Amino acid sequence: MATEILMPALSPTMEEGTLAKWLVKEGDTVSSGDVMCEIETDKATMEFEAVDEGVIGKILIAEGTEGVKVNTAIAVLLEEGEDASAADSVSSDAPAAAPAPAAPSKPAEAKAPAAPETDTTPDWPEGTKLKKQTVREALRDGMAEEMRRDENVFLMGEEVAEYQGAYKISQGLLDEFGAKRVIDTPITEHGFAGIGVGAAFGGLRPIVEFMTWNFAMQAIDHILNSAAKTLYMSGGQMGAPMVFRGPNGAAARVGAQHSQDYAAWYMQIPGLKVAMPYSASDAKGLMKSAIRDPNPVVFLENEIMYGKSFDVPDVEDYTVPFGKARIWREGSDVTIVSFGIGMTYALEAAEKLAAEGIDAEVLDLRTLRPMDTASIIKSVMKTNRCVTVEEGWPQGSVGNYITSVIMQEAFDYLDAPVINCTGKDVPMPYAANLEKLALLTTDDVIAAVKKVTYK
């Protein structure tokens, strides 16, 4: 049976091309792989090969013709022994349009913004026994408890085992769990992050420690392309249940390459979850939730916070859910939204502002993805003013995103523009005085609050 040879698409974007030259003529026999003609696309001149065997019955598009649309019949191929007259009654193999999805479907659209219904249950009930613990100890306890609970959980990273952790977060874990589960890696972030993701594909629950998140830049391809996207790309068949963790943001006097806050970067990636705890109880409770989560979690700690002490519930199996902000302080005049070390400035500012008669509500987001925007909206509807606080840079900040959400969902409630308090828009300097100038301060937050409250 005669079939049409169609103008091929020869690149992802080609819609038409020039039929530059015929290398066969009518009556020629061709077999699979023979070059029939040359076609010029916008990028290159390509040779177009025959796929089936047969005889060129008729050439429909003369060489030199420009603007030949993809799927236009350019020639007719006859089967061996078929009469040339068959070329006049060809069957078209032009592709039919794709069938529509079988299932009845609603048009796809972004989920409507969540109504401001929020979970305001306290993290622990009244009367719970508490103990003072540093963030460092809380993180270690969180990991240790999950390692006891699930033998597929293991920790890998630089200096996590014999050195007991560059920042002593994994202190004692090697002794308890052994070298099989607490693994010192060479200094090779790109490689061990990839091995960690592969181990998660293979059924384990890795915790990959980066000595700091600055070094994870070498591994970011695996965090995004390998860990975050695989569940989607595989149609839900496999993913990377694991935790990437380590200290994030500025420490002190360590210069530009060791002082970056990655909250806004990782917050942007669908498929990742992002936690950035402030307190020790959240460090522990979120760590335990992160390890159990069936998705890849980016866990952003802070070196300065490691040594700070907080109340931690002295209970078995204390967890904190993702996507639930914590209200540290209720207030009516302004909402201060922060997370991680930013909470230090937010709470200190609120304290000082209270002395001046300004009553601030302080929200700790705790996780940035999912983000509890409902709690922000609910609070802003009450206070009508908002200031966001973070150490990262201003352009494309977490605060920028929060501001856009407020604009869309609570615009009519705002009595002042939202202000984003951030680190200064410079690489971190080394000199003590300059570093101080680059970092966010409590005074910045106080000034912003006064501006939005017109005080």
Add this chain to the structure above:
Amino acid sequence: MAAKKPTKKTNASADELKAYYKTMLLIRRFEEKAGQLYGMGLIGGFCHLYIGQEAVVVGLEATTKEGDSRITTYRDHGHMLACGMNPDGVMAELTGREGGYSRGKGGSMHMFSKEKKFYGGHGIVGANVPLGAGVAFADKYKGNDNVTFTYFGDGAANQGQVYETFNMAALWKLPVIFVIENNQYAMGTSQQRSTSSAEIWERGKAFGIPGEAVDGMDVLAVKDAGERAVKHARSGDGPYILEIKTYRYRGHSMSDPAKYRTREEVQKMRDERDPIEQVRNILLENKYASEDDLKAIDKEIKKIVNDSAEFAKTSPEPAPEELWTDIYATEVPQEA
């Protein structure tokens, strides 16, 4: 008697040879069909064909056992067919339809099969190398004797993470077989112009990883080397490198005019070294199969491929709701 003797004493039975012939032919015909559907606009984006390299995956798959894993790059259609994934599901993924392995959300470069332990389908050159070592790490951790075949190209062999992985795989004795499919061109750059050493597998020596170069146009040579590699990795001796010298007949992707090599070079390889023709000759010369037997196989393969194309054309596009599914798991999709 044919003038050319069978390549060597075969390390495979008549049935095995017929099976290799069949799978290689399936890959060849499937890829030709994919190229055709691409030309018709039914397959979009990037589409990297495996034509010419068939003996690599078919020879190595012949050495695997249940439980072994495989992972590769974006030139992945052959690997999927060779490990027994359904041609319908692969072709329908190429056309971006609901019946595809990733329900249309992955495409040519991103397909996976939990069932066949095929871990993708990765589009970042070199990135699948540590991932494969990670899968092997999981097997060692669990204490089984499975191995992971980690395929990558001569181009990926110049990525730093490959050597980071060699180091850790050797250090931790991971049961991984690094398969360098050296088709001589990293996209359009020949090995001579991109790679300081002629023998890539020898780089493993710096890490104490044994390896060898293999004629990748000869499925029996591939299988033979694969058996040595598997024996080494499965017995707990750590990684092994196979640098399989192969050749792709088509361009890097569908939009590659392949001007960096002559048409004669390609034709010479097709005429003299074609992996499918080689097995065909062995089958005929040893009277393991008659011309009629092979014609029957050709016919059977043609039907499988045509059916897959038909399935891929008629399977519906994914429902719009699919846009929002599989971003987050609610439970672990892959249990140990």
